[in-house]
Amino acid sequence: MEIAIENSDQISIIRARGKIDAITVAVFEDAVRSVINTTERQNILIDLSGLVYINSGGLRVILAAAKIQKNSTRLLALSGLNTEVMKIFSLSGLNTILPIYSGEPEARVHLR
């Protein structure tokens, strides 16, 4: 799994590619944590367009991050989920509590 973090227009973007599974979930968690731990906290966009699988551990990381963002009145959005990953989000019910966008531009509009 590959993780890239960037800042753009007051938005922290976390890009995950590959698989988030039992082995790689810790890397993903560290990346999300490092973004949240920055002193200047801002809205977060998690771009999952390169992701082919996410396990329950990965879903919990996103859930916990969404909760932290909500508590500090910041936003968290997801974008670029493929059909399989979207199915996992639907099964877990996370699609009902998180804003999910098909592409990054739409997600950026929401987070600005």
Place this chain on the structure above:
Amino acid sequence: MTHGITGNGGGDSSVPPREKERMVFTSLAVDALLWIPDIIAAVLAGSIVLYADVLKCANEILATFFAWLTLRKITRGGAATYDYGMGKFETSTSIITGVVMFVSLAFVFYSAIYRIEFPEPIRTNGAVLGIVFMSIGVCANSWLWHKNHRLAMIDPSPIMDSQWRLFRTKALSDLSVLVALILSIGLAGYSWSSYIDPLASFVIAGFLFFSGYRVIKSSLPDLLDKTLDEELQIVIVRELAVFFDDYHALHGVRSRHSGSDIYIEIFLEFDGNKKMCEVQATIDRIKSSLEQKIVKSSVSIVPTSTRVCGIEDPSQYIQ
């Protein structure tokens, strides 16, 4: 593993422990009764395949005995002595059974190789006796296979699941022995017929291998407190999503199996301005909802403000 997800709790259709105990005891009695003539036939026939079957039966009796012992402990008030259930006992006995199966497998393998190296025809009188007992075995085990399967479908548990699989294996392996004995006698005029008996014992060795492997494979994760499978983990996440607005932060989820029971701990932080009774009401709602969705689960919601196994909220440290 046969743990399932239900939408309605699924606890109403449970078979009472006493009925389960009676069922397993019947199996044990049938096993023991069929085992004695099996030994006599093996000695009289001098057949490796019958000796292998005797060893296999000994393993099955051991497994059934442990299953019966577990249920007996439960029905005699063991539940009051073991607050966390009999899961560890079930797992330990399964591991023992698996190890004994592999030791038996090694013995059967060695005996079969020896007999191939030094072929010897089986004795007809003992073999005929073996054919009679194997025919009875095929019928009795087929009946127990279907009866146990029906009970396991009503109330899934590792014990009942292993029981119907055990009787299926027994019925099929008895059939293999039966066919091998009939062929050995029927084709006795040919010199190569002496090899039918040791070669057929490899089939019994195969049954022992797969049974032993399956038992150990299903027991080790429990012994090592492996977390629940993804299917059930997703159910937990779904409940956390449903109650998203009722807690302040998620600090981790821990889960494990113990026999047929499932233990789940969810570490949540609640709004500090809420009264304890309000927090307790939320805890009760989450617990009840999740326990209804995961059969035989025991859910503990632990209020905490520190990370246990998830990401932490740095805002709690920022003044």
